[in-house]
Amino acid sequence: MTERIYYTDAYCTEFDAAVTALAELDGRPALILDRSAFYPTSGGQPYDTGALGDYAVVDVVAADGAVYHILDRAADPALVGQTIHGRIDWPRRHDHMQQHSGQHLISQVFHQLFGFETVSVHFGADESTLDLDAAEVTPEQLDQAELLANDLVIRAIPIKTYFVGDAEIDQVPLRRPPKVSGQIRIVEIAGVDWSACGGTHVRTTAEIGAIKFTRQQRMRGQARITFLCGRRALLDYRLKHRLITEAAALYSTDIAQIPELIARDQALNKELQHRVDELQTALLAYEAEDLRQQGAQSGGCIVVAHAYAGRDAAALRTLASQLIADAHAVALLGSAQGDKVTVIFARGEQAPLHAGNLLRASLQRFGGGGGGRPDFAQGGGIAPDRLADLITYAAEQAAAELASKEAS
Ligand SMILES: [Zn+2]
Structure with a gap:
């Protein structure tokens, strides 16, 4: 068993631990420690990267109660029993914490406003998605949910994590029933959302930053919402602002006129093509x-x-x-x-x-x-x-x- 430091302290970026074993996972060299702040891929949240001593940690996998730190090269067998210093790639982890905490909030908002339940989530390198059990979410509903989620961000609501036993789990107003039994980890956006989750989250909703929905797709009778939180939302806004400003400059116009001007050009093109023919x-x-x-x-x-x-x-x-x-x-x-x-x-x-x-x-x-x-x-x-x-x-x-x- 590896003690998971991130369960109680998601902000631990450096730690010391004892090397308990050298291992191999799918042909890749790995280290097992008695405790770790490295998050292994689970619950949709991707693994952390970083370093253990001089070794780069390139992947982290949870298996049989242990955390496997996959290394860039085979480790020295003399390390077993020794203490090693761990350091996680904090910008990467914090980004995942923003997306993951934002997802809890977004799921709660859709549940509260329209009764749509989140059936699955995926956190990607560039964007994240959640699937709602709704055949369709109208543009008005999307706007309303996005606004409420951002209002909850502004209120800087604390996000707490704690463990609850089987006996008291009924007292917790969970949005969805837990998938595990025994000691269940609860992530609570104070007074707003209760989720059974083993992931890492930010301290308050304010740290999630801006929340932006970028796309809706229909997937097997469900609605898939693509969203960006925090820095990702800012960078997306920056890129889109730059592109739309360039387009406006090409037309020597205000950005609000662009769709109309494109439609006008398309009609003109069609007419000209007809004349050319x-x-x-x-x-x-x-x-x-x-x-x-x-x-x-x-x-x-x-x-x-x-x-x-x-x-x-x-x-x-x-x-x-x-x-x-x-x-x-x-x-x-x-x-x-x-x-x-x-x-x-x-x-x-x-x-x-x-x-x-x-x-x-x-x-x-x-x-x-x-x-x-x-x-x-x-x-x-x-x-x-x-x-x-x-x-x-x-x-x-x-x-x-x-x-x-x-x-x-
Ligand atoms: Zn979570």
């Missing part, structure tokens, strides 16, 4: 006309063959469609965008050529794949530097086929 279609019609004029005549048809660089598949498809508006046109187009090659073959209604077959045969010859309908086909998969040769090859094939069909 219209103009592009009109431009492609001119380009198609131009290409047809320059196209090669063969068997009464016009073959337009062209390899582009950097043109996307959608633009290529539109151009092909414009070209074959002429019933005697054949469009053999390709584009390389980075490593990606798109090839589109199409033909007008009167052109006696199977675009899909020609595409398949051409791509097969140059190491790609694809195919399609007699009038419109798309493929790719060839190396960009082979595109020009593929288009030239396809143009020759098309010209020969169209000429032979007219002759017959």
Whole structure:
């Protein structure tokens, strides 16, 4: 058994203890002491870090009544029976104490105001969450709970811990029934909240600092509330204030105007995109006309063959469609965008050529794949530097086929 100093003194940051054993936990070297201020992960609260003598404590685990201090390296066996000095990373621990004490307060407030019970909690490195047995918490309820929690912070209510036996536990108005029996540790926010808890807590609610809810999510029929306490809330406010101020500067406006201006810009963007699409279609019609004029005549048809660089598949498809508006046109187009090659073959209604077959045969010859309908086909998969040769090859094939069909 390791005596837990943090049960009675959560503010003990340095201590001396006797090394009772060297141990190993999941292949990691550990030390066991007769007493310890190091908090092992439990009840949702993460472990402490710090140092034991010259060794860094990288994790702390409770098992079989003992506290395992996981070290950065194997300990000297001569340490057993010796006294060692322990020092915990106080900023890390105090942060956990703020989040954990804040959670008790938040849970009590939701319980008091709306009867929502806290079913689980999680304390993360950046943010913490608690799950409420409520299908949904309205924004108004969130605001009300956040306000009351912060009011209770301002009142600097003492937070006490004490042990109560099974016989007297009924006298304690616990928010939730205890999960353990025997001597039960009670954490009381004086006159406000009673919880059975083995964690570390601050001395008064004032030390929790500001409490801010940052998100609500629905999780399996429950509401998950993400919250920040103390320094975390301040740092979050600082970051968000900086970002929103930067955004306001970009708009040369007051921060209150930002949502409206973003909505205005989004509407404008949509309208402009629509205009661009219209103009592009009109431009492609001119380009198609131009290409047809320059196209090669063969068997009464016009073959337009062209390899582009950097043109996307959608633009290529539109151009092909414009070209074959002429019933005697054949469009053999390709584009390389980075490593990606798109090839589109199409033909007008009167052109006696199977675009899909020609595409398949051409791509097969140059190491790609694809195919399609007699009038419109798309493929790719060839190396960009082979595109020009593929288009030239396809143009020759098309010209020969169209000429032979007219002759017959
Ligand atoms: Zn607690």
